[in-house]
Amino acid sequence: MFQYKPKEIENKWQKKWDKTHIHKPVDFDNKPKYYSLVMFPYPSGDLHMGHMRVYTISDVISRHRRMSGFNVLNPMGFDAFGLPAENAAIERKIPPKEWTLKNIDHMKNQQLKRMGTSYDWDREVISCNPEYYRWTQWLFLQFYKNNLAYQKEAPVNWCPKCQTVLANEQVEDGKCWRHDDTDVERKMMRQWFLKITQYAEELINDLDKLSGWADRVKIMQKNWIGRSEGAEIVFSLDGISDVKIPVYTTRPDTLYGVTYLVLAPEHPLVLKITVPENKKKVEEYIKQAGLLTEIDRLSETKEKTGVPLGTIAINPANGKKIPVWIADYALLDYGTGAVMGVPAHDTRDYAFAKKFKLEIIQVISPDGKEQNLNDAYIEPGIMINSGEFNSINNEEGKKKIIGQAAKKGFGSAKISYRLRDWLISRQRYWGCPIPLVYCDSCDLVPVPDKDLPVLLPEKNIEFTGSGGSPLKKTAEWINVKCPKCNKDAKRETDTMDTFICSSFYYLRYADATNDKEVFDKKKVNYWLPVDQYVGGIEHAILHLLYSRFFTKALRDFGLLDFDEPFTNLLSQGMVTMFSPKENKVAKMSKSKRNVVGTTEFFDEHGADAARLFILFAAPPEQEIEWSTQGAIGQYRFLERIWRLFFNLKDAAALHLYEGFIDVRAIHELPLRNLYRIANYTIKSVSEDVSDKRYIFNTAIARMTELVNAMYKFILDKKSYTEDEINVLNFSITNLLKLLAPFAPHITEELWEHYGGKYSIHQIPWPSFDKSALITDEIELVIQMGGKKIDVLTTKKGQSQKELEKIALNQDKVKLRLEGKELVKVVVVPDKIVNIVVK
RNA sequence: GCCCUUGUGGCGGAAUGGUAGACGCAACGGACUUAAAAUCCGUUGGCCUGAACAAGACCGUGCCAGUUCGAGUCUGGCCAAGGGCACCA
Numbered sequence: 001m002f003q004y005k006p007k008e009i010e011n012k013w014q015k016k017w018d019k020t021h022i023h024k025p026v027d028f029d030n031k032p033k034y035y036s037l038v039m040f041p042y043p044s045g046d047l048h049m050g051h052m053r054v055y056t057i058s059d060v061i062s063r064h065r066r067m068s069g070f071n072v073l074n075p076m077g078f079d080a081f082g083l084p085a086e087n088a089a090i091e092r093k094i095p096p097k098e099w100t101l102k103n104i105d106h107m108k109n110q111q112l113k114r115m116g117t118s119y120d121w122d123r124e125v126i127s128c129n130p131e132y133y134r135w136t137q138w139l140f141l142q143f144y145k146n147n148l149a150y151q152k153e154a155p156v157n158w159c160p161k162c163q164t165v166l167a168n169e170q171v172e173d174g175k176c177w178r179h180d181d182t183d184v185e186r187k188m189m190r191q192w193f194l195k196i197t198q199y200a201e202e203l204i205n206d207l208d209k210l211s212g213w214a215d216r217v218k219i220m221q222k223n224w225i226g227r228s229e230g231a232e233i234v235f236s237l238d239g240i241s242d243v244k245i246p247v248y249t250t251r252p253d254t255l256y257g258v259t260y261l262v263l264a265p266e267h268p269l270v271l272k273i274t275v276p277e278n279k280k281k282v283e284e285y286i287k288q289a290g291l292l293t294e295i296d297r298l299s300e301t302k303e304k305t306g307v308p309l310g311t312i313a314i315n316p317a318n319g320k321k322i323p324v325w326i327a328d329y330a331l332l333d334y335g336t337g338a339v340m341g342v343p344a345h346d347t348r349d350y351a352f353a354k355k356f357k358l359e360i361i362q363v364i365s366p367d368g369k370e371q372n373l374n375d376a377y378i379e380p381g382i383m384i385n386s387g388e389f390n391s392i393n394n395e396e397g398k399k400k401i402i403g404q405a406a407k408k409g410f411g412s413a414k415i416s417y418r419l420r421d422w423l424i425s426r427q428r429y430w431g432c433p434i435p436l437v438y439c440d441s442c443d444l445v446p447v448p449d450k451d452l453p454v455l456l457p458e459k460n461i462e463f464t465g466s467g468g469s470p471l472k473k474t475a476e477w478i479n480v481k482c483p484k485c486n487k488d489a490k491r492e493t494d495t496m497d498t499f500i501c502s503s504f505y506y507l508r509y510a511d512a513t514n515d516k517e518v519f520d521k522k523k524v525n526y527w528l529p530v531d532q533y534v535g536g537i538e539h540a541i542l543h544l545l546y547s548r549f550f551t552k553a554l555r556d557f558g559l560l561d562f563d564e565p566f567t568n569l570l571s572q573g574m575v576t577m578f579s580p581k582e583n584k585v586a587k588m589s590k591s592k593r594n595v596v597g598t599t600e601f602f603d604e605h606g607a608d609a610a611r612l613f614i615l616f617a618a619p620p621e622q623e624i625e626w627s628t629q630g631a632i633g634q635y636r637f638l639e640r641i642w643r644l645f646f647n648l649k650d651a652a653a654l655h656l657y658e659g660f661i662d663v664r665a666i667h668e669l670p671l672r673n674l675y676r677i678a679n680y681t682i683k684s685v686s687e688d689v690s691d692k693r694y695i696f697n698t699a700i701a702r703m704t705e706l707v708n709a710m711y712k713f714i715l716d717k718k719s720y721t722e723d724e725i726n727v728l729n730f731s732i733t734n735l736l737k738l739l740a741p742f743a744p745h746i747t748e749e750l751w752e753h754y755g756g757k758y759s760i761h762q763i764p765w766p767s768f769d770k771s772a773l774i775t776d777e778i779e780l781v782i783q784m785g786g787k788k789i790d791v792l793t794t795k796k797g798q799s800q801k802e803l804e805k806i807a808l809n810q811d812k813v814k815l816r817l818e819g820k821e822l823v824k825v826v827v828v829p830d831k832i833v834n835i836v837v838k
Numbered sequence: 839g840c841c842c843u844u845g846u847g848g849c850g851g852a853a854u855g856g857u858a859g860a861c862g863c864a865a866c867g868g869a870c871u872u873a874a875a876a877u878c879c880g881u882u883g884g885c886c887u888g889a890a891c892a893a894g895a896c897c898g899u900g901c902c903a904g905u906u907c908g909a910g911u912c913u914g915g916c917c918a919a920g921g922g923c924a925c926c927a
Binding site for chain 1: 839840841842843844849850851852853856857860861862863864877878879906907908909920921922923924925926927
């Protein structure tokens, strides 16, 4: 008998799959298309078991869909620009390109292929290759030409460790997303932005179309975009006629309670309207506020700060004179950068007014009477102290006051979003250059399409990790002729956020080798949207929001015809393990020193076993803890199949069994039962891998049960009847097909020994024999008062009356009925009889 | 503070409102073996009655209520853990 040697057979089949290109889809095939995708990985070097999960889940889905008759696109590539490569260059003097390409080679050939994944490598894209980033630049210029890319001077998030600015989405808790130990600093800088806010409304509304996304992800996006309805109210200033201050509020109903205004410290009007004697103090405050890190500014314990400008504003509703302040609790880039202070009905305003002893006027009250407020009253109520609006409900008051503002010209209804424009400039070398040129005569000039890509210089680059981007120091690269007037000009030295590269890679896969255009419109419309996207929950906002934005913008540029890129999204949970460093179970990662490498395990027990364990440990969305013991358990399962197969091969004539067996002809009861289990397995596994469930752990459990049942059946058997051989062959044939997406190598190997045609991965997914699932007998559960009393086997299909009679005739029931009154009997046919007594 | 998710044996986890604990890990027992490993076959929620590895009772899905003939599953409240947002006017 052969021994199960996973390393050998896995290597054998991986080579053959590669050579025969069996995972290659056909553009515009007549089979229905299916686009299966896993999130663009960063080639960080060595993969561990934690990384394997996403690839395994996606691979099972891809393989299953191929067998189910779909034309499956399952591509792979690398998000290859980024900081780690540049840091490696600084620390180890290896050029970023070399480091990156070496990692990609290792990851692709030693890890992804060894896992048994089924990618079409002919469509591979690598974002740091000029063939790719030419299109990144081209797309940037489309945004620029459509007024969706612009520069502005703004307070930005600066990570001192990364030595670059960050987008809002890349700041977590005031820290850099890559360095949870580094406070983000605030700087005023002129930077490039993409106008994602122009799509805020559509991005929020179209979430409703995404029925294939988990609610939690949609909710996170919704909160991030943060739509709010309110009004813009314009305040004029006492004695300064040429300046007006618009504020945004969600509570126009509290307009009569405004006792001061607050501007953000960076607000451009501040110095203009400050009275001379306050100028010094105000300037000092602005400077102080600018120095605060994000974490200081957000600190909960932080007391409110601010200084008065000495300027007086006039409430347009009632003419009341109120002071104007600046305070850092007003944010420049939300609303209008100015707030109307209503201490009676806003917690922050209340704290501010208390600290600086400002007036507090209650205008909403639960009972229409003024109260002694110890805190802001933020509940709904009846309007008071509000002139003509007194005694009406505040919700109605909102509309009425907006109506009056519009009529009198001091305001209007307005919708605001928490979402900010996407800051895409990065002061780093290893990224895609922004293809623009600064010319003294022509101003900003886009690099013409024919000159794309603007190549990253590779010679004479010095990586020091300080003093700004290395690109700033490469004179021969910076100095160019203006494409318009041919005079001396300079290149933009900022590179793009790498999230730009990953915002369209999934579109490029549809036509990855096209060197004439970013992609052919017909091909992109054929393959997209992605039918099943698999990736980590950490991208719930970042990558997924950016990609949705890109899809919508590209649609408006006329490049494609759909609104949403990813129809179904599966967010897999992380893989954890005990970390000796943190002394607890934590996410598997090199820095926590709790990684299990792939190579050793694959060598010893095989990728098939690792795949099975990862799928078996829990449903995909849940977290799993890696257990080498548990993975060995799955190895044992595969060995069990292996031995069963070759034992039977020696004892009986094994041959593939196609089609069904006539159940009525199987007289032996255990054999009929085995046939039933085999068919039940086909049914259950098919349901579990379908997109209605995606519950792979139960699918594997069902297959284990089938193998257990076969072992039990052949126990002590020396010879086999023809019927038995048929049922066993039926069971094995279908088991191999069902297991093929999960454990692709061992099934391919056994399929070959079985005389099956290459490849098992190209044969149709099995269907089950309905007639086999019909049984003559059922297990009837007898309950009294909802508690199980007895279980008995009886004929199927009996009437409610008959079942009730059977139940009441049971000795156990009779005994318990003594001295009790029978209230009623509930009968669920073929299932349960519940006897209710008093 | 607001929003979301999750609480089931020693562990990971199963259960269209209808037999709680499938399947696996760990543990224990048996067979095989000179022996061990491997393998094959079993046992394994708690507690109690019982001479019993006969039979059986009771309790049990974070806690407290409710709906229902019947609740791990539905509803409300509480507790705990995890995640997201957090001076967004």
